Amino acid sequence: MPFGLVSSWNKRRRSKSEDLMSPWIYKSVENWQIEDQTPPVKRRYASLVFTLREMEEATCNFTDDNLLGKGGFGKVYKGTLRSGEVVAIKKMELPPFKAAEGEREFRVEVDILSRLDHPNLVSLIGYCADGKHRFLVYEYMHKGNLQDLLNGIGEEKMDWSLRLKVAMGAARGLAYLHSSAAVGIPIVHRDFKSTNVLLNTNYEAKISDFGLAKLMPEGQEMCVTARVLGTFGYFDPEYTLTGKLTLQSDVYAFGVVLLELLTGRRAIDLNQGKNDQNLVLQVRHLLNDKKKLRKVIDPEMRRGSYTIESIVMLANLASRCVRIDSSQRPTMAECVKELQLIYHMNLKGLGMTMHAFRMI
Ligand SMILES: Nc1ncnc2c1ncn2[C@@H]1O[C@H](COP(=O)(O)OP(=O)(O)OP(=O)(O)O)[C@@H](O)[C@H]1O
Ligand SMILES: [Mg+2]
Numbered sequence: 370m371p372f373g374l375v376s377s378w379n380k381r382r383r384s385k386s387e388d389l390m391s392p393w394i395y396k397s398v399e400n401w402q403i404e405d406q407t408p409p410v411k412r413r414y415a416s417l418v419f420t421l422r423e424m425e426e427a428t429c430n431f432t433d434d435n436l437l438g439k440g441g442f443g444k445v446y447k448g449t450l451r452s453g454e455v456v457a458i459k460k461m462e463l464p465p466f467k468a469a470e471g472e473r474e475f476r477v478e479v480d481i482l483s484r485l486d487h488p489n490l491v492s493l494i495g496y497c498a499d500g501k502h503r504f505l506v507y508e509y510m511h512k513g514n515l516q517d518l519l520n521g522i523g524e525e526k527m528d529w530s531l532r533l534k535v536a537m538g539a540a541r542g543l544a545y546l547h548s549s550a551a552v553g554i555p556i557v558h559r560d561f562k563s564t565n566v567l568l569n570t571n572y573e574a575k576i577s578d579f580g581l582a583k584l585m586p587e588g589q590e591m592c593v594t595a596r597v598l599g600t601f602g603y604f605d606p607e608y609t610l611t612g613k614l615t616l617q618s619d620v621y622a623f624g625v626v627l628l629e630l631l632t633g634r635r636a637i638d639l640n641q642g643k644n645d646q647n648l649v650l651q652v653r654h655l656l657n658d659k660k661k662l663r664k665v666i667d668p669e670m671r672r673g674s675y676t677i678e679s680i681v682m683l684a685n686l687a688s689r690c691v692r693i694d695s696s697q698r699p700t701m702a703e704c705v706k707e708l709q710l711i712y713h714m715n716l717k718g719l720g721m722t723m724h725a726f727r728m729i
Contacts, residue, residue: 416483417495417506423451424497424504428458437513440564442471442580447509456494457510461503474580475503481579484552489542491567491577510575512568515626519563519633519667526667528674531572532630533683533712538574539566540708543623544701546576547616555585557614561622562603562636563629583614591615602636602647607695617695623704624690625649631683633667649691656688676718682711 427448428435435446443462449455463471475496482493497504515535518524527535539561546556559581567575581598591613597604603625605618625636628648636648645651655661659677662684666675686707692698699707 416479416493419495419497419504419506421497421499421502424458431460442474455509457507459505477582478505478580481556481582487542487545488573489538489545489575491575507577510567511570512572514564515566515568516563518568519629520635526669528671530674530712530715533708533715534572535566535568535574536627536630537705537708537712539576539626540623540701540704542576543619544705547701552584555616557583557585557616558619559583560599561619562600563626566626585616605695606693615695617698620690620698620701623701624687627683627687627690628652631667631687632665633669653688653691656684676715678718679711679715682714
């Protein structure tokens with residue numbers, strides 16, 4: 370195993386003194402790095418370590434005015450550091466029976482994200498591990514998450530070229546994770562979904578939440594996991610059935626997000642009838658039928674922003690990403706190339722200049 374975070378952590382616990390055995394006594398991130406087979410990739414900036422006091426100050430004592438959202442790990446607040454930098458602060462708030470799981474996710478997030486540096490992955494500025502308190506400090510993403518932008522009320526709906534730009538950014542982020550360029554071996558994200566695609570003011574997409582990420586053992590194309598983890602609606606059916614995790618599980622989830630971009634619908638919509646709750650099941654059979662496809666295009670998307678040809682191409686790509694047989698799905702590198710072509714074809718079809726293409 371190249372570096373199994375948890376097993377190494379357990380090994381350390383067994384071999385060190387009583388103090389070091391307590392998961393609540395904090396050790397700096399270097400102490401839970403594992404012997405790599407390959408040298409770690411250098412980041413531009415090292416992660417900062419914050420105190421609880423600094424987290425309280427940054428968020429005005431976690432006032433609701435600063436609340437950005439809430440997820441399975443806890444609440445996320447907007448904050449301002451002493452340096453003046455505006456950040457997003459994720460506060461771990463879990464019931465006692467989930468604390469160990471949360472601690473593990475926290476460590477994986479810091480360990481993996483602090484090694485990564487890519488314009489389409491959210492930057493981890495630092496973390497706080499003060500007593501039992503755990504915080505993750507990220508760059509602030511002004512536009513929030515993709516799902517809210519697609520389904521939110523009030524916001525002007527994104528046009529097609531913006532949606533393609535977001536898809537391309539997310540695809541590049543995943544392709545980077547899947548390549549060995551990131552940490553020397555491929556990484557599966559395992560929780561790719563529209564709420565984990567964050568957008569900055571220029572609608573540049575950045576992938577977040579690496580707590581479930583898994584490093585692929587060297588020379589292996591899949592690994593068997595004890596538990597199937599991820600989010601309902603984005604689960605790769607093959608992984609769900611067999612427990613065998615591959616890079617292609619992320620490709621499936623990416624296909625679901627492409628369908629959300631195309632239709633403006635949620636991956637799982639509990640307001641729909643029993644047979645229409647799952648987006649993939651609802652639209653899969655329509656994706657390669659040009660006539661029926663028109664019925665699933667997001668009605669709130671500006672008509673003048675897309676050509677039917679580019680919609681057909683994207684629907685075809687999405688349908689291949691969500692194939693049940695994982696070996697039949699494209700790789701993320703192939704998705705990036707296809708999306709570039711789709712973006713270009715759309716602009717060309719609308720009679721727009723190549724200048725706009727070079728801008729992305
Ligand atoms: N760096 C950030 N900048 C701006 N907003 C953020 C940032 N990180 C998270 N958020 C906001 O906080 C919300 C909650 O994030 P969180 O990752 O905790 O949960 P989630 O991804 O929505 O769901 P889950 O925990 O179930 O996976 C996000 O949906 C997003 O809108
Ligand atoms: Mg998230």
